[in-house]
Amino acid sequence: MDRRDAATGEFATIPAVLAERARRDGTRVAVVSPEGQLTYAGLAAAARRVTQAVMARSVRPGERVAIWAPNTPRWVIAALGVLGAGATLVPLGTRLRGPEAAGILARSRCRMLLTVSDFLGNDYPGMLRASGSALPELRTVVFLDESRENRPEELSWARFLDLGEVIPVAEADARSASVAPESISDILFTSGTTGAPKGVPTTHRQTIEAFTHWADAVTLSGDDRYLLVNPFAHTFGYKAGIIACLLRGATMVPVDRFDPERVFGVIERERITVLTGPPTLFHDLLAHDRRADCDLSSLRLAGTGGSSVPTELVERIRRELGAGEVFTGYGLTESTGVATVCPPDTPMVLLAETVGKALPETQIHVVDDAGQPVPVGQPGEIVVRGPNVMHGYLDDPAATATAIDAGGWLHTGDIGTLDADGYLRITDRRTDMFMVGGFNVYPAEIERILRSHPAIGEAAVIGVPDARLGEVGHAFVVPDGIAEIDPAEIIAWARTHLAGYKLPRRLEIVAALPRNASGKVLKRVLRSHVAQP
Structure with missing residues (x-):
């Protein structure tokens, strides 16, 4: 047949x-x-x-x-x-x-x-x-x-x-x-960062079309050897991994858990050419002592994304890991895992500061609270429409109606901007925004500034109640080394980089930020930590 x-x-x-x-390609190596x-x-x-x-x-x-x-x-x-x-x-x-x-x-x-x-x-x-x-x-x-x-x-x-x-x-x-x-190939459940996980049914056609476009954009080929360390329970591991390799005839090299030393060993032994993961994966690899001792010359392509990626990280991936080509992207489980890609040949400033342009057949708009498109460069909610958008949540018509409007636009809950050329910047989660004295504050902006301090590796900011201002910022930072960080000094430094209402009123030093399996910071865990007496 x-x-x-x-x-x-x-x-x-x-x-x-x-x-x-x-x-x-029956004789081509599929899995190692x-x-x-x-x-x-x-x-x-x-x-x-x-x-x-x-x-x-x-x-x-x-x-x-x-x-x-x-x-x-x-x-x-x-x-x-x-x-x-x-x-x-x-x-x-x-x-x-x-x-x-x-x-x-x-x-x-x-x-x-x-x-x-x-x-x-x-x-x-x-x-x-x-x-x-x-x-x-x-x-x-x-x-x-x-x-x-x-x-x-x-x-x-x-x-x-x-x-x-x-x-x-x-x-x-x-x-x-x-x-x-049109048969349902899989049901993946959302990460639950903002509430109970919801099931997202996806058809065979949606998966194949979306990741054919994705593989084209990121330049995945049948000659690649792809280290699959992103969990298969998520689209990044399953669809941008297994299915993308299948579509291109690439070789899959599954790794059951992320450990920097182990990953370096697999790259060297299996001559890995493609490595993808959240920014934290690359931060951990770059911070590991064994990096300089390994032969990473086979690496050609690295992929990350989900939000803005510091220019320095892209440069270090190229320089210190040897992956000459880097791509970024953005997507949700509800959009079959992908909506935009910033291909490897994109200029550095766009590669680091944006998540690229919409995939073919996918539309991206940025809208105000009334659902109307905002002017170029102005922030608003990111909405997505196209064949990759889910038809609805599993057995949850109420949640579906909230997520997808009458025009078929998926409301992502993410805040971003579009430039005149269609490049998308992610600036925050709508649900993460808080108000200080009547001013909207977007944590991602503060986090980006904090990460630019040489002593800080990672940062997360939440809003906490304040009797006078309604809410104020509470920052959690992970040091980028062994040197001690003085919270008062960091806040004094941040005062010269941020408007007063954006300045965190408290800064905590932590060993690591709580994350889910796909690398997203679990801000609800941070909020519960602050709420504890």
Whole structure:
């Protein structure tokens, strides 16, 4: 059966892309691990075995299958096999606790969970049991590691695959070929930085179109060897990682956790050419002692983003890590993970201070509180419209109506500006803004100024109650070295760089800022810290 989309002639489902990649580039190395490597033909065959096993467990097209595990080759194989069975993938972050994971499994009505019993001391099935949550629709738990089944619903990896042998290969291939471009490929849950995570269903077509444009913009190619350290439970790891590699025929090198020394070793040993991550990942790599001792000459491309990136960081990535090409970008789970890209050939000032221009077919506006576009260069809420924007949150029409207006514009909650050429600058989160004596204060502006001090590596600012002014700024800073920081001196320095109403009234020195798995600072954690007596 021809797996091309009738309207476009393109391969518009993930199983179809995998099949075509195996046909055209079957001998190309797809996945590398310490245990060995898989070609694209081998990856397709391994994924088909998972498809057979999923079918053998009576999972029907459209039903949900979760993966709660670290980045490994088996995660890649399992995910592609689940999608080949026509099921919907629900990735869970490894930092979730039992009740959090149980809540997502229940809300998405998952029939199967693929997981591990030991990662960084976490027993995920044990955490689920300890949560006491009822999950009547969850019928099968499969171990991706070498754990053995101890309960009736549990299956070892080997036994799971063996059960699939009752499904003929032709039947599995027919199931994969029957997946439609508009079928829901996955449901990713938002990070929950501003509240309870919400499920975002995405179609095969949306994912493939968005990350075809993304791969074009960032210059990813089949000759690249891509270190995948961003968690697969997030779009940055799963879609800008696995799916982008699949679309280009690049080699995937999964790493289950970020450790600078380990990452340097993998780059050197595997001749990695592409490395992506939040700015904190690059800060940690640049601060590590072993950097100068490693051969990083293979690196050609580094990607980061989500907000403005200091020019100095871009320069240091190029100079000290040897990645001559750097790109930035911006997106949300609700926009299939990507909305803008600043390609590697963009002038430095734009690369560092903006997140680029809208992807092809995507529109970006900046609007006022009435939803009307503001003049060029003026701040307002960033709204996005295009085929990459979600159709709605999972089983939450009220939240959908709040997020997407009648014109189809996704209201991001982010504050930014657009210049005359369409380059987008992110200046803050609408929900992070606070008011000091009637003046709007955007923390990102203060954070940028604080980070420019040579003794400060990272900074986060929140608004806290004040009897006279309503709210005032409270700053948390991470030192950029071993030298002691005097908060009073920093505030005195900041007084010469900021208007009085923007000046933090208190500054705390901390060892690290609380972040979620995708690198976002958890300001609600900082607020709760300040609220504690």
